[in-house]
Amino acid sequence: MNEGGIQCQYSIFSLHELLESVKEEVEVSKKKGQQIVINDVGCTDIATDKKLLRNVLINLMNNALKYSSEGQVIWVNAHCNNGIIKLSVKDEGVGIPEEDQPHLFSTFFRGKNVSNIQGTGLGLHIVKRYVDLLNGQIKLESKLEVGTTVHVIIPEIK
Numbered sequence: 001m002n003e004g005g006i007q008c009q010y011s012i013f014s015l016h017e018l019l020e021s022v023k024e025e026v027e028v029s030k031k032k033g034q035q036i037v038i039n040d041v042g043c044t045d046i047a048t049d050k051k052l053l054r055n056v057l058i059n060l061m062n063n064a065l066k067y068s069s070e071g072q073v074i075w076v077n078a079h080c081n082n083g084i085i086k087l088s089v090k091d092e093g094v095g096i097p098e099e100d101q102p103h104l105f106s107t108f109f110r111g112k113n114v115s116n117i118q119g120t121g122l123g124l125h126i127v128k129r130y131v132d133l134l135n136g137q138i139k140l141e142s143k144l145e146v147g148t149t150v151h152v153i154i155p156e157i158k
Helices: 015-029 050-066 123-133
Strands: 009-012 035-041 045-048 071-081 084-090 137-143 147-155
Touching: 009 015, 015 035, 015 050, 015 071, 045 050, 050 071, 050 084, 050 123, 050 147, 123 137, 123 147
Parallel strands: 035 071
Antiparallel strands: 009 045, 071 084, 084 147, 137 147
């Protein structure tokens, strides 16, 4: 599949190794005392575009770290079953106002409550494009001052 010059390059790789690698990569963004906890169940080797999935995970983990306070935990869950990869990144951060949530995947949109935090409003828009290229779905749940969970579901390529 090709969209705007981006082509999917499918391969078989270890999701566990990818999750650990991305965790290491985003460590530099952690605030004091923040932790990233990874739970991957039933995920051995998967078949999808490793580069696109890596970019999705980097963006979601960086957002979770950015919008969470010192000492908070970021939960990254992965579950693989019957050719379906389910990922979620959950934080205990500032959350997103309900009225802003429908617009989060739009270009340059940022929630009203994060004007004091650096960002461009492009991250989730790009994540959505990559998930679409992978024939997947993305869903977000958020509550102010409780946190945000982003769910991604991607079918494996047979």
